[in-house]
Amino acid sequence: ETGVTQTPRHLVMGMTNKKSLKCEQHLGHNAMYWYKQSAKKPLELMFVYSLEERVENNSVPSRFSPECPNSSHLFLHLHTLQPEDSALYLCASSRNVAGGTYEQYFGPGTRLTVT
Amino acid sequence: QKEVEQNSGPLSVPEGAIASLNCTYSDRGSQSFFWYRQYSGKSPELIMFIYSNGDKEDGRFTAQLNKASQYVSLLIRDSQPSDSATYLCAVRRNTGFQKLVFGTGTRLLVSP
Numbered sequence: 001e002t003g004v005t006q007t008p009r010h011l012v013m014g015m016t017n018k019k020s021l022k023c024e025q026h027l028g029h030n031a032m033y034w035y036k037q038s039a040k041k042p043l044e045l046m047f048v049y050s051l052e053e054r055v056e057n058n059s060v061p062s063r064f065s066p067e068c069p070n071s072s073h074l075f076l077h078l079h080t081l082q083p084e085d086s087a088l089y090l091c092a093s094s095r096n097v098a099g100g101t102y103e104q105y106f107g108p109g110t111r112l113t114v115t
Numbered sequence: 116q117k118e119v120e121q122n123s124g125p126l127s128v129p130e131g132a133i134a135s136l137n138c139t140y141s142d143r144g145s146q147s148f149f150w151y152r153q154y155s156g157k158s159p160e161l162i163m164f165i166y167s168n169g170d171k172e173d174g175r176f177t178a179q180l181n182k183a184s185q186y187v188s189l190l191i192r193d194s195q196p197s198d199s200a201t202y203l204c205a206v207r208r209n210t211g212f213q214k215l216v217f218g219t220g221t222r223l224l225v226s227p
Contacts, residue, residue, distance in 0.1 A: 042119070043159075043203070043217040056214065090158055102207060103149060104215060106158040 002026055004107035006091050012113045015081060021110050023074040023091030032074040033104060034066060035090040043090070049074060050096050081114045088112075116141055119206050121218035129226055134191040136221050138204030141185070148180055148187045149205040149215065152198075159203055163189070194225045 004025045013019050025032060034046040048056035049068040063085075065077040074091055088111055092104040120139045128134045136150075147166040151159035165171045165178040165187065177190040187206075191198055201220040208214050 040219070042219045043205075045214060048214070088158075102147065103161055103164050105161060106151075109158045 004091060004093055004105055006089075006107035006110050008110060009108060010111045010113075012115060013078070013081065014115055015083075017081075018077070018079040020078065021076040021089055021091075021112075023076075023107055025072055025074075025091075025093035025105075025107075027093055027095075027105060029093035029095050029105075030071045031094045031096045031102075032068060032071070033092040033094075034074065034076050035092065035106075037088040037090055037109075047076075078112075081112075083114050086112055086114045117218070118142060118216045119204055119218040121202075121204050121221045123219055124222040125224045126221055127224045127226065128194050130194060130196060132194050132225075134194045134198065134223055134225070136189040136191070136202050136204075136223065138187045138189075138206075138218055139185055140187070140204075140206045140216075142206065142208050142216075143182075143185060145185075145206045145208055147207040148178070149207070150176075150178060150189045151203040151205060151217075153201045153203055153220065155200075162202075191223075194223075196225045196227050199223055199225050 007022045031050045036044045046060045047066040052068045067075040088109045090109045091107040094102045094104045118141050149164045150162045153159045163178045165180045171178045175192045179188045201222045203220045204218040205215040
């Protein structure tokens with residue numbers, strides 16, 4: 001595997017379900033990100049982890065719960081979601097180096113539909 | 116005022132022409148600027164980044180940055196139908212951990 005991988009690629013869940021999204025990066029990066037992309041809206045940053053520590057939480061509802069067990073893996077745990085949470089969820093990673101440009105590389109995304 | 120602004124398009128150009136995509140940003144202290152290409156139903160793919168005033172060229176792509184005018188652009192020379200996609204401009208702010216702020220993207224259509 002190369003780059004950033006995400007599973008599952010598609011997910012349909014009811015509002016009472018609990019599911020998890022998984023992201024894995026094979027780039028040797030030490031920062032990982034969750035984004036939400038809805039139609040006609042810019043990418044919304046949800047969470048940032050650097051060296052497995054959460055450094056940013058953009059007022060995301062508690063029904064989204066991130067977990068970063070190591071610098072290569074990132075999870076997004078989902079429970080009691082709402083239909084408006086249906087979107088493309090993107091994971092990204094970057095190298096955290098002082099003075100660097102911190103370009104982020106994205107995984108293929110998980111298309112989530114909440115019914 | 117949006118932090119990163121792009122014309123949503125679509126921008127239509129004939130094959131072989133130069134496509135010019137523009138982006139303005141509001142945070143004067145922004146450090147780095149990125150262009151991503153996103154095909155329909157796919158994730159964003161990094162094309163180029165630039166952090167110094169002036170031009171940066173990579174193959175058919177040229178990024179141009181003017182910090183005084185808070186303006187960054189992407190030129191695509193010899194446009195191909197395969198360049199048809201949405202182009203996202205992203206700006207790394209001066210505050211916040213490596214945070215990128217994205218524009219809504221410009222849809223480019225290259226006709227054969």
